[in-house]
Amino acid sequence: xxxxxxxxxxxxxxxxxxxxxxxxxxxxxxxxxxxxxxxxxxxxxxxxxxxxxxxxxxxxxxxxxxxxxxxxxxxxxxxxxxxxxxxxxxxxxxxxxxxxxxxxxxxxxxxxxxxxxxxxxxxxxxxxxxxxxxxxxxxxxxxxxxxxxxxxxxxxxxxxxxxxxx
Amino acid sequence: xxxxxxxxxxxxxxxxxxxxxxxxxxxxxxxxxxxxxxxxxxxxxxxxxxxxxxxxxxxxxxxxxxxxxxxxxxxxxxxxxxxxxxxxxxxxxxxxxxxxxxxxxxxxxxxxxxxxxxxxxxxxxxxxxxxxxxxxxxxxxxxxxxxxxxxxxxxxxxxxxxxxxx
DNA sequence: TTGATTTCCTTGTGCTCGCAAGTATTACAT
DNA sequence: ATGTAATACTTGCGAGCACAAGGAAATCAA
Numbered sequence: 001x002x003x004x005x006x007x008x009x010x011x012x013x014x015x016x017x018x019x020x021x022x023x024x025x026x027x028x029x030x031x032x033x034x035x036x037x038x039x040x041x042x043x044x045x046x047x048x049x050x051x052x053x054x055x056x057x058x059x060x061x062x063x064x065x066x067x068x069x070x071x072x073x074x075x076x077x078x079x080x081x082x083x084x085x086x087x088x089x090x091x092x093x094x095x096x097x098x099x100x101x102x103x104x105x106x107x108x109x110x111x112x113x114x115x116x117x118x119x120x121x122x123x124x125x126x127x128x129x130x131x132x133x134x135x136x137x138x139x140x141x142x143x144x145x146x147x148x149x150x151x152x153x154x155x156x157x158x159x160x161x162x163x164x165x166x
Numbered sequence: 167x168x169x170x171x172x173x174x175x176x177x178x179x180x181x182x183x184x185x186x187x188x189x190x191x192x193x194x195x196x197x198x199x200x201x202x203x204x205x206x207x208x209x210x211x212x213x214x215x216x217x218x219x220x221x222x223x224x225x226x227x228x229x230x231x232x233x234x235x236x237x238x239x240x241x242x243x244x245x246x247x248x249x250x251x252x253x254x255x256x257x258x259x260x261x262x263x264x265x266x267x268x269x270x271x272x273x274x275x276x277x278x279x280x281x282x283x284x285x286x287x288x289x290x291x292x293x294x295x296x297x298x299x300x301x302x303x304x305x306x307x308x309x310x311x312x313x314x315x316x317x318x319x320x321x322x323x324x325x326x327x328x329x330x331x332x
Numbered sequence: 333t334t335g336a337t338t339t340c341c342t343t344g345t346g347c348t349c350g351c352a353a354g355t356a357t358t359a360c361a362t
Numbered sequence: 363a364t365g366t367a368a369t370a371c372t373t374g375c376g377a378g379c380a381c382a383a384g385g386a387a388a389t390c391a392a
Binding site for chain 3: 068069070080081083084085104106107108
């Protein structure tokens, strides 16, 4: 295939970012940093990190409110060890329970407890409000669709590129 | 003023995200996670983190290749202590030097060394290529402008909201 | 059946980061 | 002038995360 660039790109063949591209890229980083910080700040008083929220939200949207650790780790883009430690905290707080899988005894299931579900329902409205206030509500419906289309192009584009890399 | 919402938003007055809004939000998170991971992966072989790159890039764009620690921390959205530790590493590697300020003896200046500047020039092309491959090159010029306008609306919108909060 | 390989999870270790506290210096108020 | 407050940086400490290694269980091959 050989579609990849060589590791050391020769300086003369670098395509630098023009003003529009640079401004958009920097703004993308800036906006995302701000949003993530706002979300973290919003969840902190409830004793949760955004990672915790991700676990609870994922579990609440899964069949029987439970998920295999390995699947959960993949969804959330965290390492197995990271998920183990994160679950330790959520188990300690009683929001999640561990349950050995009946089908595969290597597997541990993460189960959302009733307390965890109540916690999520209590926190979700404020979280959604933050997402609105920091992002969604500043976009017109047309802008929303434009942004979605653009992000989709980025995602599918990079996904395809990764396929051809392998 | 009292423009803020109460801490506990009553469930009945929550405006949930509709399908378009939710899809855009989730895609925004997904795309950004992927881009940041790709950048980190791109810099790692060079012994740099994205935070390190940010320091070098900022310094290289500043007068005399130097900046007060407090200003640098603000630009990069890191805590003072975080910046101290980050600089420890860059100083150890010889890419940055500390220099007491002549005007204000509380202040420490971070100075880009020649080695640091060379390092940045060596890494920048690959970094730019990654930004292109992961993001910019998947957007048409019209999409780029649309995204920029949307992000700008988000940034100015949240900035204005924060002003009225204070 | 049995041995090798793979998958899944946990633990040890090290790195990064932020908060709180401490020191040094400057700015301000009276 | 002098005491108070604000600013700038560093250090101790704890939380979070990833990598590497290890143990348990499933899968596969012969």
